[in-house]
Amino acid sequence: MQYNAVPLQKLIEQFERMPGIGRKTAQRIAFYILGLPENESKAIADAINDACKKIHKCSVCCNLTEDELCPICKNDKRDHSVVCVVEDSQSLIAIEKTKEFSGVYHVLHGAISPLDGIGPEQLTIKELIARLGSDEIKEVIIATDSDIEGEATAMYLSKLIKPFNIKITRIAFGLPVGTDIQYADEVTLSRAIEGRRNM
């Protein structure tokens, strides 16, 4: 039986589809929105429409931005000869927060995943190659995730970039800071040994 009015049910279904939201949370959010004053619920709808209308890909690095160029590509103080390739804008933000990287980025908007029907042509790899051909880029740091898709994408990119005679690096994988070796999983530990450095 349908317990909720149709427009309410539709709203709950919209939230249920979102990542990290289950049925109960979707219901809670829908009732929360219905309980808001009209201007506040409208503000949520407007924020969605507004963001989807105004936000698009930076014409250089494909990061999400309001303007033609994203703030990082626009910034003269950044080192435009080092490009860090990431899967998505969230990864970019995570790296920015470390304040360790002063180069620029390239956002792929995904990773190669044949099972999900995502091949290289669905990603912004074409745009990356175009940058390599025209710009004075000295190093490409591949910072895709350390899962199967991220690794496959990294391999694919490194083969593709080789002919450009540009230095290609991959971010380091090993023990997260603060972990006990005894609790580390085997794959991480072997990567940590494999990637050992002189000290």
Place this chain on the structure above:
Amino acid sequence: MQYNAVPLQKLIEQFERMPGIGRKTAQRIAFYILGLPENESKAIADAINDACKKIHKCSVCCNLTEDELCPICKNDKRDHSVVCVVEDSQSLIAIEKTKEFSGVYHVLHGAISPLDGIGPEQLTIKELIARLGSDEIKEVIIATDSDIEGEATAMYLSKLIKPFNIKITRIAFGLPVGTDIQYADEVTLSRAIEGRRNM
């Protein structure tokens, strides 16, 4: 530093305010929405506007509905002489799902909570009293939550309804089905002993 474009940040903030959603989930949802085709993101915004526009309180029981009367108040097969008073529509749905109750409801839209500035006048108590005066109601079941606010509301309502000479009942509190007595908290256990029944 602001890592996200303004419209994106605004969207994240809208989601962060929602119950059960933290910063990370809000960010994830916002990026998910930006990644949707335009018609799908618009559908979410429309669902919000639509629900807020079309859904209002039933003119009898104050449940959320699209029509003048909610499906339960409209239903002749329900026993209109028994009114179950609940705090919100979610409680109503929970009770409906038990399929144990064939009466009608009254939705208070909250509970008395002086600390949050919610007094009886913010709830639909006026509407409830009006129903008692005019309709042929034989029993009022008070099914507010078993927390402090719910109990206070139940006490307040029972005093208010007494003069009408209507049977007033409160749903039973005790051990949830399937629990071990040894793990029950003391308050629940004392309520279970206090509310014991002949067998």
